[in-house]
Amino acid sequence: MMKDYGLEGYSWFKRLYKHRVKWSTALNNEYFSAGILSSQRSESTNHAIGFQTSKTTSVTDFFGIFETTVRRWRSEEERKEFNGIRSTATSVYPLVDLLLHASQVYTVKLFRIFERQFALAMGTRATYLPVDDPLLVYRVHPAASEDGAHHVTYDCSNQLIECTCRKFQVMGMFCSHIIRVLHMHSVGEILNMYILRRWIKFSKKAVWERLLPSDIRRSERCQ
Ligand SMILES: [Zn+2]
Structure with a gap:
């Protein structure tokens, strides 16, 4: 694509192409990502914090929102850990x-x-x-x-x-x-x-x- 579209002279595209294994799912299948795409990471961050803030939110207010969010995450994690330890999955398939x-x-x-x-x-x-x-x-x-x-x-x-x-x-x-x-x-x-x-x-x-x-x-x- 760099050749087809004549992008070899553009430094921004050259840099992007140089780091292709970091963003191209076709090229980075040697690295662990838990199956999460980089776009999903930013979307989930937006979902967790972004909706509570705006361009006019002060740093102090943002920090308060961030702390509350982290506390909620940790509490949720504890609850899921507790439930996960005490349950064993059943299956519709014969348990070979x-x-x-x-x-x-x-x-x-x-x-x-x-x-x-x-x-x-x-x-x-x-x-x-x-x-x-x-x-x-x-x-x-x-x-x-x-x-x-x-x-x-x-x-x-x-x-x-x-x-x-x-x-x-x-x-x-x-x-x-x-x-x-x-x-x-x-x-x-x-x-x-x-x-x-x-x-x-x-x-x-x-x-x-x-x-x-x-x-x-x-x-x-x-x-
Ligand atoms: Zn396979």
């Missing part, structure tokens, strides 16, 4: 080991995202691709179509797995393609390294004390 493990580890909201990917996984087809490699490579695509196919590479010896869709890198949650392959190999647990502390129950405790999800589950059983 992988789904059961996800329901025990993730908060209800995150489990719903995992459950959605699990449901999508059941509607996909995985084809083994023989390659000259000790790793297993599968082509995973919707059963009804070849469109949207991705390649999943799986190392059975240490259960390392990755997918070309990069959902895990961006969102911190397995995609339907990976779940399909894990299900095929009867894997019943998500490895600690694939469970982000921020998505689990007791996430505050896990983050502050740098605990692994399995440590959390052990201490939960001891209580």
Whole structure:
């Protein structure tokens, strides 16, 4: 586009293009963003504070509004944390080991995202691709179509797995393609390294004390 529209001489466009991985969703799928777009971030800030302020709001008034907002957020966070710890998600799908493990580890909201990917996984087809490699490579695509196919590479010896869709890198949650392959190999647990502390129950405790999800589950059983 820089070439097509003759923008190479414009410093503002050149700078924007130089930093393209920071704003282009097609190019920044190696970075964790929790699936939140930069535009959503500014919109949510506007939604939280912007509607209470105007151009004539003084700094003192703004600070008061900001403090009240943060107090409300923290209170809401405490309430959700309390409810999240004391509830375990149920599912309309049979709780196979992988789904059961996800329901025990993730908060209800995150489990719903995992459950959605699990449901999508059941509607996909995985084809083994023989390659000259000790790793297993599968082509995973919707059963009804070849469109949207991705390649999943799986190392059975240490259960390392990755997918070309990069959902895990961006969102911190397995995609339907990976779940399909894990299900095929009867894997019943998500490895600690694939469970982000921020998505689990007791996430505050896990983050502050740098605990692994399995440590959390052990201490939960001891209580
Ligand atoms: Zn994928």
